[in-house]
Amino acid sequence: MVVASPNLSKTEKIRDIEIPIIDLLADRSEVSKLIVQACEEFGFFKVINHGIPHDVITRMEQQGYEFFAKPESVKQQAGPANPYGYGSKNIGLKGDIGEVEYLILQTNPLSIDHKSKTISSTDPNKFSSAVRRYVEAVKKLACEILDLMAAGLGALDPSVLSRLIRDVESDSLLRLNHYPKADDGATPPSSIGFGEHTDPQILTLLRSNGVDGLQISLDDGVWVPVNPHPVSAFCINVGDMLQVMTNGRFLSVRHRAMLNSYKSRMSMAYFAAPTLDARISSLPLLLTPQKPPLYRSFTWAEYKKAAYSLRLGDSRLNHFKARPDADENST
Ligand SMILES: C=C1C[C@]23C[C@@]1(O)CC[C@H]2[C@@]12CC[C@H](O)[C@@](C)(C(=O)O1)[C@H]2[C@@H]3C(=O)O
Ligand SMILES: O=C(O)CCC(=O)C(=O)O
Numbered sequence: 141m142v143v144a145s146p147n148l149s150k151t152e153k154i155r156d157i158e159i160p161i162i163d164l165l166a167d168r169s170e171v172s173k174l175i176v177q178a179c180e181e182f183g184f185f186k187v188i189n190h191g192i193p194h195d196v197i198t199r200m201e202q203q204g205y206e207f208f209a210k211p212e213s214v215k216q217q218a219g220p221a222n223p224y225g226y227g228s229k230n231i232g233l234k235g236d237i238g239e240v241e242y243l244i245l246q247t248n249p250l251s252i253d254h255k256s257k258t259i260s261s262t263d264p265n266k267f268s269s270a271v272r273r274y275v276e277a278v279k280k281l282a283c284e285i286l287d288l289m290a291a292g293l294g295a296l297d298p299s300v301l302s303r304l305i306r307d308v309e310s311d312s313l314l315r316l317n318h319y320p321k322a323d324d325g326a327t328p329p330s331s332i333g334f335g336e337h338t339d340p341q342i343l344t345l346l347r348s349n350g351v352d353g354l355q356i357s358l359d360d361g362v363w364v365p366v367n368p369h370p371v372s373a374f375c376i377n378v379g380d381m382l383q384v385m386t387n388g389r390f391l392s393v394r395h396r397a398m399l400n401s402y403k404s405r406m407s408m409a410y411f412a413a414p415t416l417d418a419r420i421s422s423l424p425l426l427l428t429p430q431k432p433p434l435y436r437s438f439t440w441a442e443y444k445k446a447a448y449s450l451r452l453g454d455s456r457l458n459h460f461k462a463r464p465d466a467d468e469n470s471t
């Protein structure tokens with residue numbers, strides 16, 4: 141169903157589709173198949189029975205709430221976010237703005253401990269242990285999902301994707317976003333919390349506090365809300381690097397977060413990334429003479445540098461095409 145919303149810009153439409161919910165305890169080969177299908181069709185899916193203990197999630201959420209409830213001057217001690225730390229309204233380094241405050245953390249244990257001291261001077265250990273346990277759990281889940289994807293793609297080596305993010309030196313990030321309640325009275329609200337973009341990394345694992353806001357763009361101009369139910373689910377999305385490694389078979393889909401009219405929203409995103417020197421290219425098993433590489437090979441450091449030199453909504457992958465002038469539909 142497509143419903144035009146009077147409160148969004150005239151060209152915007154909202155479509156009511158439910159993105160797949162995948163039970164990770166179901167038959168392994170069936171799960172692999174469903175994950176591959178979801179990544180090809182939507183670039184997004186939700187997982188339930190993911191094995192992340194409830195208390196690991198609630199402790200992390202509690203630390204997030206406590207942090208965002210602090211006075212602005214205290215939160216700023218963890219900033220500015222250039223690119224890690226606390227930020228408010230300004231997103232990235234190129235002038236993007238949104239109705240959001242956030243905290244971006246590097247996920248290696250040393251850096252978590254170091255940053256925690258600027259976040260809580262009275263009890264830094266409470267914050268750092270909640271983040272460490274959460275990061276350890278979501279990293280394990282990310283590896284499991286990447287292994288299921290590799291199997292579903294027919295890879296002989298099941299860890300061909302997950303080994304990229306396992307290294308302690310991996311460039312993975314944890315981001316906490318806090319969106320205020322919309323005050324425009326519109327239903328659905330028209331204010332953008334976090335503007336449209338794709339995630340540059342390999343895979344994103346997102347939890348939200350049960351409040352709506354995330355939307356994905358499947359076709360030009362049509363937005364699909366991703367509701368946060370079931371509450372125990374994690375929302376998973378393909379990042380730009382996975383689109384490159386699958387030679388365009390999996391989609392790194394544009395998404396955005398809108399404000400909610402009734403409640404403030406908190407989301408926690410784990411961005412699974414490789415090490416800076418990792419070389420990214422299409423998996424050989426997905427290449428054929430009819431399907432040559434869509435992208436040239438590059439390092440994650442090169443891609444990251446390009447990402448930070450561009451605006452939030454820019455298409456970064458276009459800069460890494462193997463044949464920049466080729467017609468997209470001809471491949
Ligand atoms: C405008 C920007 C913000 C961003 C870096 C970028 O230059 C382009 C990508 C943005 C993004 C989106 C996903 C993640 O939230 C993020 C941390 C990332 O790795 O890429 C953000 C960056 C950011 O907010 O610093
Ligand atoms: O808050 C959300 O639901 C989306 C956040 C997001 O897309 C991001 O942090 O990259």
Ligand SMILES: [Fe+2]
Nearest residue numbers: 337338339395
């Ligand atoms: Fe995102």
